[in-house]
Amino acid sequence: MQMPQPDAGILGRREAIVARLAAALPADGLVSDPRELLAYDCDALTVYSCPPLAVTLPRSTEEVSAILRICHAEGVPVIPRGSGTGLAGGALPTADAVVLGVARLNAVLETNYADRYVRVQSGRTNLSVTGAVEPDGFFYAPDPSSQLACAIAGNIAMNSGGAHCLKYGVTTNNLLGVTMVMADGEVVEIGGPAMDAAGYDLLGVICGSEGQLGVVTEATLRILPKPEGARPILVAYDSAVTAGACVSDIIRAGVLPVAIEFMDKPIIHLTEAFVGAGYPMDAEALLIIEVEGSPAEIEEQLEKIKAIAETHHPTTLRESASEAQSKAIWAGRKAAFGATGQVADYLCMDGTIPTSALPETLGRMTQLAADYGLRVANVFHAGDGNLHPLIMFDANNPEELRKAEALGADILRLCVEQGGCLTGEHGVGVEKRDLMVHQYDPVDLEAQMGVKDVFDPKWILNPAKVFPLAASQGRGA
């Protein structure tokens, strides 16, 4: 994976740049000691790393604005960073860049239950947004697996989803407005608690723009009343294709579970060895389907789902009858990534496909993995066709890393070919930058890069991400 050469001119002016930043920030707002910079040399795509020129840790929108004014004047790249939990390298620094970490912007600014929103600073963690409104019976719906740690800023940058986004939508469906600092330090407000936007809907293009259009410092988020209850069922089949067909039928019938999670045989065995959740070891594929609502609603939805599941002749169908049984059903799914990490290094892919293409895609993916001689475990949000194949390899073997990357690229190309998309919720970052040409032709890429030209004419915000380096070369100069 190639990154652009650092700008020698910027490296030469390092001390002057650090001095300007130091003058604008409190003493603890700037990190420039080379040893401390190592803590910011990568995000959760740890196979790539590079310490930045400096790290800034602002406490207010005004400080963010001051940092961007300086970097804009100096022509220094800025890498916005939430909590660093991103899986696509969206917060990977370059040696000539200043990291702008928003973790200290973590206050709750306003809660409004009558209009059902909460306004928070963008560094607040996802789970603590719910924490702030839970005592009053509300919650914030998007729930990435990293929700204990990940920041709302990163959720907005990547348009993050989660297991429950089948019913409640992803970040863009739950984001009402932002305060954003533009590349030159100007502060703008976009959207807000009331419906719609006059003129163009810029909020939509900002959500998912991977920190390339501005630095979001505050967000107005839709909150929802907590449902009365929830109940999962576990359904296992002797073929992944049958499980895929069951998912298609549920979606087609118009029942709307909050989650339909899919696990294939390799991941069932890995997690069972790790947490002993009591999953059926004879199954080729397993679905966890959860519904929410009042007791009557739960009953009615589960009856419909069980009826559909039965038509496909499951090898196991287990409905939770208690809180403890619900926990057990979820235990393996929640431990899936950890269980995989115990036995191998892995790359977590993130492609989407139309739900109806699930059976064929799974079959072809198995064939691809066999061709490369690599193991792939599948655990994913099946309801909305968001796949997360885990490609296992040995990170100490450079040849295996290369093969794993090549298999990952083949899998994502397969998703695009099936009418899907390179990324569901992790973003493009550096990981899928060069694959964008398989999704978009040059006219499409030009239109997207033109939008960046408007927001960030100098291309200082997270410049070497999202677009193929060859395509973006020379922009912003």
Place this chain on the structure above:
Amino acid sequence: MQMPQPDAGILGRREAIVARLAAALPADGLVSDPRELLAYDCDALTVYSCPPLAVTLPRSTEEVSAILRICHAEGVPVIPRGSGTGLAGGALPTADAVVLGVARLNAVLETNYADRYVRVQSGRTNLSVTGAVEPDGFFYAPDPSSQLACAIAGNIAMNSGGAHCLKYGVTTNNLLGVTMVMADGEVVEIGGPAMDAAGYDLLGVICGSEGQLGVVTEATLRILPKPEGARPILVAYDSAVTAGACVSDIIRAGVLPVAIEFMDKPIIHLTEAFVGAGYPMDAEALLIIEVEGSPAEIEEQLEKIKAIAETHHPTTLRESASEAQSKAIWAGRKAAFGATGQVADYLCMDGTIPTSALPETLGRMTQLAADYGLRVANVFHAGDGNLHPLIMFDANNPEELRKAEALGADILRLCVEQGGCLTGEHGVGVEKRDLMVHQYDPVDLEAQMGVKDVFDPKWILNPAKVFPLAASQGRGA
């Protein structure tokens, strides 16, 4: 209302431009006879009108591309037009412009029930999209009042909603992808049936861009399974403030009716005189609240809603017990615009406010109307705070038109002041162009116009709309 002076150079080249278009289109694809052009001199904001230079009526994406290539080369403004039902003058021509009407692009291209979408050409009417999938038990959710006539192209341009958008969202929440012809004739695909988009979410910025970024020729639309049933209740109060408080409480409780419609005393009396729906004449305000689902779901939701409504001491609470009673409850609401048109000319406003600001906004609006000596009737989608005040006046009295426009502007400024927005679902068009400065500061407007610069560098697509003329002057030159 000021429109830019037509370009004398274009007017001088009229015959040559018409000849080029004639050469590229079948004989019935071009209208240039001055008498026939009068049919296209306005949309549903009929107080402003101007015949265009020519009208083109393409039958394919290729013909749309050919028209745009010619107009782009000639520097001629293009006014995209769906069915001409827009209420904000978004399809108002200028004398030097070519209207591009998509009404003949009306085919259904694909239906896919497993992935729950339908792909149609953009000139297809809203209701006939549902018509195409209804026999199989599906429907397309957004339902503008004009749904019998309005085109999907116009729904996308204005991000249209409807009475049922409280539950199902507006157009942007139901649009999965488009085929769009760029200003220079290039054809691009944006979005599609699978989840999310890699890179920037351009679909969001295109939906609601009022025909300024491209001409949409095909759309992939989310369809939903038809609910088993629906049932409305009618609740009346002796004060509009109390009715507003009831709406707030329902939203806060997290019940999600498909519609909460609000009618004030003037509109109740107007519609009752017109259709005799049996509405309570002593009421100051009336709510129509409809829920959908299985019989058990309907029962459960209505119980919660009735309990909340009762706490506010309604003067009438009437639950429908039959199909005929449901029709009667809706009859007055559906006839509201027609009933108003019987007694006066009217301007239909379209502002939004946070739901909790409903009571105060209604009080201040009544005061504003009294100050101007004009009558205002209120009928609107209360659940999502989308107001449609109808300002009644005599169109033959220029002074009254001026006063009605001034009152309309004051009402929309009031919405912005309350934390709301200039437009919910009708768009900015020419009507609210000059009010955009109350919603956005110059930096915001510059960012929006910069996006148009990218998509349409010459500013030939619907140029004199959305932005104040003074702000957009000189762009695209």
